[in-house]
Amino acid sequence: MCQLLGMNANTPTDVMFSFTGLATRADEHKDGFGIGFFEDKGVRVFIDHASARHSAIAELVKTYPIHSDNVIAHIRKATQGRVALENTHPFVRELWGRYWVFAHNGDLKSFHPRLHAAFRPVGDTDSERAFCWLMQELAKAHAGVPEIGELSRTLAELVPELHRHGTFNMLLSNGRALWAHASTNLHWLVRQHPFRTVSLKDDDVRVDFAQATTPNDRVAVIATEPLTNDESWTAFRAGELKVFVDGAPLP
Amino acid sequence: MCQLLGMNANTPTDVMFSFTGLATRADEHKDGFGIGFFEDKGVRVFIDHASARHSAIAELVKTYPIHSDNVIAHIRKATQGRVALENTHPFVRELWGRYWVFAHNGDLKSFHPRLHAAFRPVGDTDSERAFCWLMQELAKAHAGVPEIGELSRTLAELVPELHRHGTFNMLLSNGRALWAHASTNLHWLVRQHPFRTVSLKDDDVRVDFAQATTPNDRVAVIATEPLTNDESWTAFRAGELKVFVDGAPLP
Incomplete structure (x- = not known):
């Protein structure tokens, strides 16, 4: 299985600490990694088919402070699809003039939906197929970019269709909100x-967040397994979909 | 004006030498840079709104050998659109299950086409509008991914529509071929x-390509201005569209 990391903040925040925590788990998850950073509407994605433990690109991400309001990262252990750049999460598509970034942990069995619209997979993973299907169905359900609440309702209808086919832990963001769905393993907290x-x-790394923050800052972190010892992480329930905006889950 | 760099090779080749040459021109072109590397069907794009002369990401690109068969790079001097990540070239979209990467040098006046299909700009540059329009018209012209010759014929019909609105020097690749169009300034050579x-x-940089190549290797390089002293570069004619495959232009 792969490992996911998501971050949603009310002020652009770097994710070097959490990504370092994720990357130490890359020994078992050596089939590539990727991380996408939203900066307002723009997005940049770093991907590599080398392990996050050894990649020069991962090293850059650990040491170069990119300030972002929404981040999605993934370290991969291949279950479906070859180890290749086109199979490396997160995936990106554009819909309604916004970028959408998606990463998946799990394994969908016999999921071959009819992809008749504008979103086709480039690689051969179940994950990219699921993402293209989600984008297609969102595009069908709304004529233009809807409000976050509406999007969450549409996703709550769509995601069980995927969950039915197997394990579907996923992170999805359009740069405004971050949606997280758990089938099995996903945890979150708010700092x-x-x-x-x-x-x-x-890893032997400590950070004093009081040094780098203001009292108004708020950051939600979502991860497959809790990344820190001394904080209280909440486990997602099976089948739970949460949306994070401005560093906190919406009720 | 911006500066473009393209590379099309018959064997995966790194572009550190040419990108170093491009980046030395970044003092006048300080409004961000970007570079997209195809590795088979996969693509990775590094973008930064900092100058290619000072950016830590540009430093990685200059020193980390990424072997690619098609590369498109761009250093930006903003003419239309704010300096922001979403306005940084190259742009990427997916069509027919392939990624397409596009960069533009020039300035299109009063170009506001009807974008009614699946490709919408995220930022506010004339360049991304032109790319979205090209993708839309390619998608209308062909049901699935056509052969390179057919694509070239369609592009040869579409590109004059853009050229009519102003300067349109551009590079476009789907990972198999690289198309280059010049309105004003573009040069090419084959190594x-x-x-x-x-x-x-x-810059005071020399490289002996005989050390790093086999006799079968062939690389086409396309750049706004010649990058080297001791090679013979060919200037594009105004309005010329060329397609490069396996390191050489098709006749």
């Missing part, structure tokens, strides 16, 4: 004032 | 056996 020092579970 | 030492025009 906000008063910030304090936290330490990574898998 | 092949016997390879020799060449030196960058704007």
Whole structure:
């Protein structure tokens, strides 16, 4: 299985600490990694088919502070599809003049939907097929970019169709909100004032968030497994879909 | 005006030498840069709104050998659109299950086509509008991915529509071929056996390509201005569209 990391913040925030935590798990997840950063409407994605533990690109991401309001990262252990750049998450498509970024952890069995519209997979993973199908169905359901609440309702109708085919832990963002769905393993927390020092579970790294934040900052972090020891992570229920906006889940 | 760099090769080749040459011109072209690398059907794009002369991401591109068969790079001097990530070339869209990468140098006046289909600009440049229109018209002209010759004929019909609105120097690739169109400034050459030492025009860098190549390698390089002193570059004619495959222009 792969590992997911998502970040949604109310102010552009770097994700070096959390990505470092994710990358230490890359020994078992050596079939590539990727990370997409939204900066307002723009997005940049770094992908590599080398392990996040050894890649020069991963090294850049760990050390170069990119400030972003929505981040989706993925380290891959291939289950379907070859180890190739076109099979490396996250995937990006444009819909309604916004970029959409998607990453998936899991395994969909016998999922071969009719993709008759403008979204076709380039690679050969079940994940990219699922993403193209989601984009196609969102495009059919709304004429233009809907409000976040409406999008969440449409996604809540669509996602069970995918979940039916197997494990579907996923992160999706359009740069305004971040949607997260769990079939099996996904955890989240919100960091906000008063910030304090936290330490990574898998690595000898500590950071004092009070040094780098203002009292107004708020950041939600979503990860397959809790990344830190000294914070309280909440597990998603099976089949739960949450949407994060401005660093917190919407009720 | 911006500067373009394209590379099309018959074997995956790194572009560190040519990108270094391009980046030395970034003092006047300080409004961001971007570079897209195809590796088979996959693509990765590095973009930054910092100058290619100072960006940590540009530094990675200059020193980390990414082997690619089609590369499109761009350094930007903003004419239309703010300096923002979503306005940074190259742009990427998916059509017929292939990624398409596009960069433009020039300035299109009063170009506001009807974009009624699946390709909408995210930013506010004339360049991304032109790309979305090209993708829309290609999608209308062909039901599935056509042969390179057919694509070239369709592009030869479409490109004059853009050229009519102003300066349209552009590079476009789907990972199999690279199309280049010049309104004003664009030059090309082919490097092949016997390879020799060449030196960058704007920087004190020399490289002996014989050290890193086999006699079968062939690479076409396309650039706004010649990048080297000791090679013979051919200027495009105004309105000329060329397609490069396996490191050479098709007749």
